Amino acid sequence: MIKTNALTKQFDEHIAVDSLDLDIADGELFGFLGPNGAGKTTTVRMLTSLIAPTSGTAVVGGFKLGEDDQNIRRNVGILTETPGMYDRLSAHRNLSIYAELYEVEQVERQVEKYLKMLGLWERRDDPVGTFSKGMRQKLAIARSMLHEPKTLFLDEPTSGLDPEAAKLVRDFIEDLKEAGRTIFLCTHNLDEADRLCDRIAVFNGKLRVVDTPTSLRHSLFGNQVVVQLAASAEFYTSNLTSLPFVKECVADGNRLLLQMDDPAANNPELIRVLVSANAPIQFVSEQTHSLEDIYLELVNDK
């Protein structure tokens, strides 16, 4: 569980994080979206007790920030934005060091488990400096998991990875979620956030919105239905605007764009009216908006 109350971080005159209120449930995969410089990394650093907030409070995994920092560090895993490794040391040695620092009881077993899980076992004795970016990222994810933290902070986990490696990481994140871990995911990859996250926060120094991807679509764009005709749509708008369930009707060439509360329930009546008006219907579809549309709408709406 992660709960913040008016969490704020100020660097000199610049407010990096402004009164952040979050309430993330146990086992939730929470997406934290925002442009570069929005304060996402600062937020992660505060919540992992790497830096202290200027004001506000936070509880992470049951431990209070500023009072129980050692326990927070002991119980959270973090994948930093640029995960550095000891390049001259082997993958195995890198993980062993962190397992010891995280007070893992069975170091060898945990190191082996995650090296195998992330497909690095065969390269365990090679210096990390010889690894590709994808392999380094996987090793960094393994490092964040060695002590089996219940709460994980992943800062851009698939950034710069090729599609195959990115998929492996995404699958791994899904497995972690299924295992009941709370995951705080900072990402620029909106498709990834859409697919993985239970809820999404759009953040730009201030919290813009928090909701499920589906609810965000509906609250921002409503439910839009597109009717494609074989003739100009202009002629049929007057037939539709009088319908009680049609909130808005716009003609766009041969297309009719309609805002409705419940397309599934209202579409049969809509089609019946159009057919009775001899409208040459080619197809009817629901207009969907990508998370990118939502994100841009919120981030640009300052």
Added chain:
Amino acid sequence: MNKIKVVVLKEWAEVFRNKLVLFSVAFLPLVLLALPFIMVIIMNNVPLEEATVDDIPEALLGTMCGGMSEADCALVYMLNLFTIMLMILPVMIPVTIAAYSIVGEKTSRTLEPLLATPITTSELLTAKAVAAVLPAVVATFLSFVIYSIGLRFMVNETIYNAALGPIWWFAIIVVAPLLSLFSVCLAIIVSSRVTDPRVAEQMSGIVILPIILIIVGQSLGIILIEARFLFLVAVITAVADAILLYFAVQLFQRERILTQWK
């Protein structure tokens, strides 16, 4: 304690795989050992004409040259200066290691994941200090042992005893570790306060200045290195170590290092 051991072993594994650091750590002892040996060989084989006791500060003559020939006295005087120069090792070696281990962590972006573990600032700094001090002390001690064994075979017993009296063993065993700790604390403090890692490395280097001043002071006869002087240096360095260690822990602010180092 285990975390300190883990970090110390990690430091050594990393640092000593870095050829540049390894070279700087090994090169200085080799040079400081080679110089006196070469000088002794030259002085043993070339007739002494110009260097006489007249060139040796008067204050030193009484303590060093009782009953010796002019040539032997000049040799003892030179060897004394080279012995003092060995004290550069416990000061310079840890600066190289400490600067690399703290600055290197930041530049290779390993400091953030390291600070995210439940290691305390005291544990981390102790580990960094031990990792830098121990190789310096061992290198100094080994160099001195090699130096004394070499001299034993190259000079007569009177010169040997005059050049390497018990005060030098005290200097190597007691003063050298204290000087090492002093330079490590300074390197940590500088690394913690400046925003550019390169400045940290350069500023830490000034710690060698007091040693150079002592060498110059001895060669000019201003300072006389004898038991009382070394004991005083040991006490002052121990007090300075305690103060610097306290400030090093206080000034090593995780947040500043994470957010301001570029």
